[in-house]
Amino acid sequence: MSTSPPTDQASDAGRSSNSAAFSPLYQQIKGLLLQSLDRGEWKPGEAIPSELELAGRFQVSQGTVRKAIDELAAENLLIRRQGKGTFVATHHEAKVRFRFLRLTPDDAKQSLSGSQVLECRRVKAPADIAALLDLRTADMVVNIRRLLSFDQIPTILDDIWLPGSVFRGLTADSLGRYRGPLYALFESEFGVSMVRAEEKIRAVPATHDQAELLQVAAGSPVLQVERVSYTYGDRPMEVRRGVYVTERFHYKNSLN
Amino acid sequence: MSTSPPTDQASDAGRSSNSAAFSPLYQQIKGLLLQSLDRGEWKPGEAIPSELELAGRFQVSQGTVRKAIDELAAENLLIRRQGKGTFVATHHEAKVRFRFLRLTPDDAKQSLSGSQVLECRRVKAPADIAALLDLRTADMVVNIRRLLSFDQIPTILDDIWLPGSVFRGLTADSLGRYRGPLYALFESEFGVSMVRAEEKIRAVPATHDQAELLQVAAGSPVLQVERVSYTYGDRPMEVRRGVYVTERFHYKNSLN
DNA sequence: CAGTGGTCTAGACCACGTG
């Protein structure tokens, strides 16, 4: 490989004084890396080429590649491991199992004791979901409802919406057999990596249905969390409406 | 300045192969910068010395200072402005006025229309507050209760606790006269810069008192937000228990 | 025009993981 000619050479934009739309080299490299990630050239959990190899491929210095990777690592798309290499982030792995779950037990360690799939059906996208997922209302979506319990106590009721064209073959059956985080399943089975999410949180009274499933009184306050998750390129790929019981748990957040 | 002898020279630790407790030079520089910030050598809003000047002072290269500053900027303690310099972050400034406030109007722009101080008294620290602020229960704390309204609609009821030894002379009167974010007041009047905060969020029923002040039905669901704010050195300096009405507002959060 | 932060390079050496 060491003598192979460059194939993906970065453009020269940014090397001269074009003041309009100036983009630093490392940002362009970052863009190329993002494309490779999106394209699936390197799969979640795999190592990407070493910094020197990438520097050779793009015909830039190692330092420039490094800065591009630094930013991707800061965004949790890549994970650096000294002495080993740089790896594509994945939702498989105990450490990041709750990467997007901010609900935390008030005391001690409570652990996920079960995920019960209540429903999994394919329907035409409701207007609000279609808008959030950049779909038309004619498009099909997969709707999943499930109940998560911690130490046998039902705590989270999720209502999940996924674009049907991407998540073909996702059924109640395949979900029922699966153990582990949904986002890991999305990676392995559908090639969809969730990279970022936005949440809107409110306090609302539990509906009768929700109350029954969560074993609380109807109308009692619950946390309503609407999440939109994005893959590479900020493409929305999931809407998740969660209802959390916050009697023994709280939503934890850090402000910087 | 260019020929002045170094005064704060960084230690040589990290330059040789001391595998135990290895700390990179730039981390040491970062520590020194943090000390200067904590000590108040550079005040919020002011520029710190240029990278070259700091490099000279610490007897390291510009690149090493740069990496230290990069981290402090990533943590929002410093703000880089190309062509102008690097500045100490401040809560004065319209742009960061809501730096720690995640409550967002559902639609359109609603604006803060009023802050009403309900109470401001000095009391012995309740046990839970003392624990959160690293105080003893014999120590005095300042307790502030206030009501924030947006477009004339009461929305946030805050119960704020501050260490009395630091916030001397903070009275209902001085608070009443003040216009602007509390954190800006803390900077100007008491030299306390809030740098980071942790929040725990729950859905709870509004108490009668809360309901009356917030003009909602007693028992209706509200967001309860417990915040602990920290200055430099991760010293807790404020406990804030907020109750938010989330009918026209939501708590917004980004997950990475 | 001078000063500041921002980019890019090239090279030396260190720490870590794996054979």
Next chain:
DNA sequence: ACGTGGTCTAGACCACTGC
């Protein structure tokens, strides 16, 4: 012993700000 990422340096040049 080797390859990976991590640190540190020195120097050149660019972009932005303000005098």
